[in-house]
Amino acid sequence: MASKPSIPKGTRDFSPSEVAKRQYIIQIIKSNFEKFGFQPIETPSFENSDTLMGKYGEEGDRLIFKILNSGDYLAKANASHLENKDSTKLTSSISEKALRYDLTVPFARYVVQHQNEIEFPFKRYQIQPVWRADRPQKGRFREFFQCDADVVGSKSLWQEVELVQLYDAVFTDLGLVGATIKINNRKILSGIAEVIGASDKLIDFTVALDKLDKIGEEGVKKEMIEKGINEGAIEKVQPLFNFTGTITEKIEKLSQLLAASSEGMKGVEELRFICENVLKLGLNSAVLDLDVTLARGLNYYTGAIFEVAPPKTVAMGSIGGGGRYDDLTGIFGLKNMSGVGISFGLDRIYLVVEELSLFPETVTATSKALFINYGDKEAFYAMQAIQKLRALGVKVELYPENAKVGKQFQHADKRGIPYAVIIGEDEMKTNSYAIKNLVTGEQVVIDFENLKSTLL
Amino acid sequence: MASKPSIPKGTRDFSPSEVAKRQYIIQIIKSNFEKFGFQPIETPSFENSDTLMGKYGEEGDRLIFKILNSGDYLAKANASHLENKDSTKLTSSISEKALRYDLTVPFARYVVQHQNEIEFPFKRYQIQPVWRADRPQKGRFREFFQCDADVVGSKSLWQEVELVQLYDAVFTDLGLVGATIKINNRKILSGIAEVIGASDKLIDFTVALDKLDKIGEEGVKKEMIEKGINEGAIEKVQPLFNFTGTITEKIEKLSQLLAASSEGMKGVEELRFICENVLKLGLNSAVLDLDVTLARGLNYYTGAIFEVAPPKTVAMGSIGGGGRYDDLTGIFGLKNMSGVGISFGLDRIYLVVEELSLFPETVTATSKALFINYGDKEAFYAMQAIQKLRALGVKVELYPENAKVGKQFQHADKRGIPYAVIIGEDEMKTNSYAIKNLVTGEQVVIDFENLKSTLL
Numbered sequence: 065m066a067s068k069p070s071i072p073k074g075t076r077d078f079s080p081s082e083v084a085k086r087q088y089i090i091q092i093i094k095s096n097f098e099k100f101g102f103q104p105i106e107t108p109s110f111e112n113s114d115t116l117m118g119k120y121g122e123e124g125d126r127l128i129f130k131i132l133n134s135g136d137y138l139a140k141a142n143a144s145h146l147e148n149k150d151s152t153k154l155t156s157s158i159s160e161k162a163l164r165y166d167l168t169v170p171f172a173r174y175v176v177q178h179q180n181e182i183e184f185p186f187k188r189y190q191i192q193p194v195w196r197a198d199r200p201q202k203g204r205f206r207e208f209f210q211c212d213a214d215v216v217g218s219k220s221l222w223q224e225v226e227l228v229q230l231y232d233a234v235f236t237d238l239g240l241v242g243a244t245i246k247i248n249n250r251k252i253l254s255g256i257a258e259v260i261g262a263s264d265k266l267i268d269f270t271v272a273l274d275k276l277d278k279i280g281e282e283g284v285k286k287e288m289i290e291k292g293i294n295e296g297a298i299e300k301v302q303p304l305f306n307f308t309g310t311i312t313e314k315i316e317k318l319s320q321l322l323a324a325s326s327e328g329m330k331g332v333e334e335l336r337f338i339c340e341n342v343l344k345l346g347l348n349s350a351v352l353d354l355d356v357t358l359a360r361g362l363n364y365y366t367g368a369i370f371e372v373a374p375p376k377t378v379a380m381g382s383i384g385g386g387g388r389y390d391d392l393t394g395i396f397g398l399k400n401m402s403g404v405g406i407s408f409g410l411d412r413i414y415l416v417v418e419e420l421s422l423f424p425e426t427v428t429a430t431s432k433a434l435f436i437n438y439g440d441k442e443a444f445y446a447m448q449a450i451q452k453l454r455a456l457g458v459k460v461e462l463y464p465e466n467a468k469v470g471k472q473f474q475h476a477d478k479r480g481i482p483y484a485v486i487i488g489e490d491e492m493k494t495n496s497y498a499i500k501n502l503v504t505g506e507q508v509v510i511d512f513e514n515l516k517s518t519l520l
Numbered sequence: 521m522a523s524k525p526s527i528p529k530g531t532r533d534f535s536p537s538e539v540a541k542r543q544y545i546i547q548i549i550k551s552n553f554e555k556f557g558f559q560p561i562e563t564p565s566f567e568n569s570d571t572l573m574g575k576y577g578e579e580g581d582r583l584i585f586k587i588l589n590s591g592d593y594l595a596k597a598n599a600s601h602l603e604n605k606d607s608t609k610l611t612s613s614i615s616e617k618a619l620r621y622d623l624t625v626p627f628a629r630y631v632v633q634h635q636n637e638i639e640f641p642f643k644r645y646q647i648q649p650v651w652r653a654d655r656p657q658k659g660r661f662r663e664f665f666q667c668d669a670d671v672v673g674s675k676s677l678w679q680e681v682e683l684v685q686l687y688d689a690v691f692t693d694l695g696l697v698g699a700t701i702k703i704n705n706r707k708i709l710s711g712i713a714e715v716i717g718a719s720d721k722l723i724d725f726t727v728a729l730d731k732l733d734k735i736g737e738e739g740v741k742k743e744m745i746e747k748g749i750n751e752g753a754i755e756k757v758q759p760l761f762n763f764t765g766t767i768t769e770k771i772e773k774l775s776q777l778l779a780a781s782s783e784g785m786k787g788v789e790e791l792r793f794i795c796e797n798v799l800k801l802g803l804n805s806a807v808l809d810l811d812v813t814l815a816r817g818l819n820y821y822t823g824a825i826f827e828v829a830p831p832k833t834v835a836m837g838s839i840g841g842g843g844r845y846d847d848l849t850g851i852f853g854l855k856n857m858s859g860v861g862i863s864f865g866l867d868r869i870y871l872v873v874e875e876l877s878l879f880p881e882t883v884t885a886t887s888k889a890l891f892i893n894y895g896d897k898e899a900f901y902a903m904q905a906i907q908k909l910r911a912l913g914v915k916v917e918l919y920p921e922n923a924k925v926g927k928q929f930q931h932a933d934k935r936g937i938p939y940a941v942i943i944g945e946d947e948m949k950t951n952s953y954a955i956k957n958l959v960t961g962e963q964v965v966i967d968f969e970n971l972k973s974t975l976l
Contacts, residue, residue: 069571069629069852072617075564077630079637080644083560099910101887101917104539108531108663109565109619109649110585115525129566132586132615134653138607146602151594159588161528163565173525174533181535183934185920188536193565197590207564220920222899233910345903396525431557443678447801454555454689461557464641464676478639 074198074206081428086209086414088427090191092237093211093408097189100230102213105188107170110161117162119169119395121363127197129206130159163195167212168405169395175216176396184217203381203411214405216392224338224368224388227406228352229345231372231384234408236349239422242375243350243383248358249335250365250387252318255328256304256356259321260297267359269293273304274357281305304356311339314354334367366390370406374416383412430459432519433483433499434476437463442487449485449497449512458519460485476502483519530654530662537884542665542870544883546647548693549667549864553645556686558669561644563626566617573618575625575851583653585662586615619651623668624861625851631672632852640673659867670861672848680794680824680844683862684808685801687828687840690864692805695878698831699806699839704814705791706821706843708774711784712760712812715777716753723815725749729760730813737761760812767795770810790823822846826862830872839868886915888975889939889955890932893919898943905941905953905968914975916941932958939975 071077078086097104110131117125133140137158145154164170167190175182191211198204213230215223228245235243253270257263268291272284279287284305288298303317315336322328335354342352350372360371367388374380386406393401417423435446446462453460461481463472476484486498486507497515500507510518527533534542553560566587573581589596593614601610620626623646631638647667654660669686671679684701691699709726713719724747728740735743740761744754759773771792778784791810798808806828816827823844830836842862849857873879891902902918909916917937919928932940942954942963953971956963966974 069633070568071564071571071629071633072566072568075566077564077634078562079634080559080561083562087560095913099913099915101915103536103886104543105536106534106539108527108533109651110528110531110663112526112528115527126590129590130588131619132588132611134582134585136607138605138610141605149594149597151592154594155588163587173527177525177527178533178535183931185931187917195565207566215920218920222893222903222918222920225903226918229907341900341903344900345907430559437678444797444800447678447681447797451685451801457551457555459555459557461643462678462682464671464674464678475639475641 072206074200074204076205076207080430084428085418085423086410088423089238089410089413089417090209090211093234093410094189094191096230096233096237097213099233100187100213100226102187102189105171105174105190106192107164107167107174107190109193110163111170111173113156113160113162115173116165116169117156120165124165128165129163129195129197130155131161131163133158133160164192165196166194167192167210167407168214168392171212171214171216172393172403173396175401176393176398179398185215186217187213187215189213203415205411209410211408211410212405213407214392214403216401216403219390219402221334221337221368222341223404224334225341225345227370227386227404228338228342228350229347231370231406232347232350238413238417240375240413240417240420241349242377244373244376245347245350245352246355246358246371246373247335247338247352248355248369249331250362250367250369251327251331252322252335252356253331253359253362255318255322255325255331256301258325258328259300260293262293262297265291265293267362270357270359276305307356311343311352311354315339318356331367338368360385361387364389368404374412375420378416378419380412380416383409383416385409428480430479431461431481432458433460433485434472434479434481435460435462435485435487436469436472437466438469438486438488439466442492445492446485446487449515452512453516453519456516456520458516460519473502485515528662530656530660532661532663536886540884541874541879542866544879545694545866545869545873546665546667549690549866550645550647552686552689552693553669555689556643556669556682558643558645561627561630561646562648563620563623563630563646565649566619567626567629569612569616569618571629572621572625573612576621580621584621585619585651585653586611587617587619589614589616620648621652622650623648623666623863624670624848627668627670627672628849628859629852631857632849632854635854641671642673643669643671645669659871661867665866667864667866668861669863670848670859672857672859675846675858677790677793677824678797679860680790681797681801683826683842683860684794684798684806685803687826687862688803688806694869694873696831696869696873696876697805698833700829700832701803701806701808702811702814702827702829703791703794703808704811704825705787706818706823706825707783707787708778708791708812709787709815709818711774711778711781711787712757714781714784715756716749718749718753721747721749723818726813726815732761763812767799767808767810771795774812787823794824816841817843817845820845824860830868831876834872834875836868836872839865839872841865884936886935887917887937888914889916889941890928890935890937891916891918891941891943892925892928893922894925894944895922898948901948902941902943905971908968909972909975912972912976914972916975929958941971 142157193207193209195207231245257266272287276284303321319332358369360369365387369387371382372384374383388404390402392403437443450460484500496509496511498509598613649663649665651663687701713722728743732740759777775788814825814827816825821843825843827838828840830839844860846858848859893899906916940956952965952967954965
């Protein structure tokens with residue numbers, strides 16, 4: 065191979081400092097998942113194709129990475145599809161497995177497959193990569209991690225309350241203040257559709273309404289009319305054009321607006337329960353907001369809908385989302401399993417934490433000291449100390465070669481190692497260690513006890 | 521989908537307790553990697569096919585999982601291979617990416633691609649899954665984790681010394697006493713080949729010699745002769761048939777045996793340096809042994825060869841291995857980069873730790889307490905305590921529904937949760953909590969401070 069090697073587009077290598085920062089975020093998410101009673105599971109990277117195909121719509125099917133069958137895969141290939149060069153139809157006869165596209169469908173599959181071993185309600189979390197053959201662009205990758213927490217087997221709205229708290233707990237640990245947890249409810253949207261008398265226009269309606277800040281009330285109404293929503297209908301939901309105030313006030317407005325829709329009123333009651341309890345219990349770092357334009361996952365969410373926006377000072381899309389889906393496992397034949405869950409967007413949270421300089425300095429900490437190598441006798445003396453220090457949990461290293469001293473110090477410098485330990489004949493004779501602080505330049509000769517306490 | 525869903529053969533779902541146990545082992549490996557100065561990197565799950573193909577021999581190429589190109593892949597398919605239904609030849613025109621087969625080739629690719637950003641010697645570790653289209657069998661999977669630590673850019677034998685210590689440190693933290701770290705050296709094997717005058721018979725020779733315990737000296741010699749090694753040659757390496765004693769004694773024997781082979785003598789000196797320093801510095805849990813039949817990775821290792829056997833009480837193959845390869849990155853055009861590394865076999869170490877009952881009981885610890893749900897008012901009171909406890913890092917849960925109390929206690933029991941907290945009107949009035957130890961059955965009513973100290 066003559067040319068410099070590369071990696072497939074949309075994928076990434078992570079350097080040591082990037083891995084350390086990602087692990088820092090993952091560790092905070094993980095420990096909060098566990099504090100909230102979620103238990104980890106892991107599922108295989110690839111699933112049988114029929115587990116995944118048909119679950120994400122036609123576009124989703126296209127974006128699933130398929131794995132070519134091993135061996136003489138053409139032997140079993142469908143002859144007519146092959147002859148017609150019909151790629152789409154041929155696939156199922158030459159590929160039986162596919163890389164997972166998200167963690168939700170594999171979770172539903174897991175629940176159904178292991179239903180007899182699972183104690184319900186089952187609170188599971190899963191932090192694993194997923195793959196999508198999306199066109200790569202800034203911030204969108206073909207391999208990325210999802211961090212999901214879901215509860216299956218209970219319709220209790222306390223779950224929604226806790227999921228909002230879970231977001232808040234993670235952001236608090238990250239030092240991320242001012243994220244907005246937006247909440248809406250599928251039933252509120254159904255209620256609005258009922259009131260405007262056009263459920264097929266619901267998306268057009270919410271998309272237009274979402275532009276209120278940008279194009280003003282008249283602009284929004286103009287767009288709605290262009291989309292075929294009639295003026296009388298728009299009139300009926302007039303309060304949504306001045307939808308401000310506290311959450312409690314907003315819920316009151318919705319309650320009046322949707323009075324005629326029993327579905328809508330159910331949504332109002334659910335929202336009221338969740339929001340009231342969240343607010344009474346209090347949030348530490350995030351802000352809860354009711355956003356009726358939030359129509360995320362309209363096709364599968366049946367109750368609460370969540371989406372998290374980063375602090376307003378950071379220009380970026382949502383850093384998390386989730387909701388309630390009444391029939392999580394129905395696709396695999398297990399009925400009446402309500403699920404509710406949230407997801408953390410690791411890549412975007414990383415960018416937000418980076419932009420706001422919230423990574424602790426220690427996160428990328430490498431070894432605490434480099435022992436300079438003056439030859440095998442000195443190296444052996446160094447290794448005796450290194451061995452004891454490591455047993456105490458201290459990260460220390462011996463420079464492997466008896467190279468020029470300048471080169472060894474340069475190595476410590478480039479690696480960001482804060483101390484160098486220098487051992488010459490004098491130190492060996494007196495059972496001591498010369499330790500140099502590479503930041504201040506200060507150098508002292510100390511015994512092992514002091515070396516230990518300096519590096520611990 | 522009517523039938524119960526399943527996963528592809530050779531893959532696994534991991535339940536919460538399995539994930540916890542795997543994470544426990546991974547965490548110990550990871551923290552020791554870092555104590556020894558190794559830094560983490562991560563590479564993409566799939567690589568460009570030309571990065572992987574041709575690196576693992578013909579058999580390896582066959583076992584690499586190929587990813588089908590997205591979209592109309594047949595449009596670019598090689599027409600004549602398609603017509604001839606030649607699966608093997610067609611692959612490269614319909615698949616450009618493949619799942620990584622190990623972590624070594626992606627590491628070599630990483631080093632070459634990022635050579636200008638890397639400070640050498642580069643000590644990296646990598647803990648990620650790999651995929652092989654192997655025939656699944658007991659203990660062999662199509663998706664499994666590798667845990668690798670390698671140093672690239674230094675020929676210093678201190679690295680080998682440290683890698684032996686690294687194995688020992690991990691086993692010590694796992695409480696795994698009595699593993700045998702077997703060491704050999706490619707140059708010793710070359711020396712033996714030279715002495716027996718048949719380098720093409722080297723594998724036959726070591727395989728036969730390895731059976732000494734089972735079939736005795738005469739049996740081994742018989743097999744060697746059957747394999748075409750002549751009696752005179754066997755005579756010359758007679759000391760290998762009585763190759764016992766301390767490591768130092770074994771090295772002495774080799775030194776006499778291989779005196780005529782300069783390559784062999786180089787191997788002896790390398791072994792001597794590594795073993796002497798390891799022994800002088802001392803191991804805590806593992807035993808070092810010199811095994812001249814160890815011929816692992818004969819095709820690519822050029823210096824030290826390692827293989828780790830579990831304690832003799834456990835019947836299982838090797839739980840780790842590694843060695844020195846003088847030209848790690850040459851395949852990608854970067855010459856003269858010596859590498860040395862070791863790998864931990866996570867799945868087998870898991871089985872050994874399980875068999876010897878070395879997992880701490882706390883490893884699968886779920887929530888510390890389940891708060892019984894008597895209705896929304898009580899649940900709110902419970903949530904106030906839960907929120908404070910979680911902020912202190914305590915794992916606690918509210919049973920989400922106001923279900924029958926018996927069912928809630930049963931849930932705690934099945935989940936292995938040790939305490940139930942019961943809140944009724946009395947507790948709410950007196951600002952207290954009834955806490956029941958589900959193991960002893962003891963129940964007391966306490967205030968929040970005592971609740972906290974009980975659960976912390």
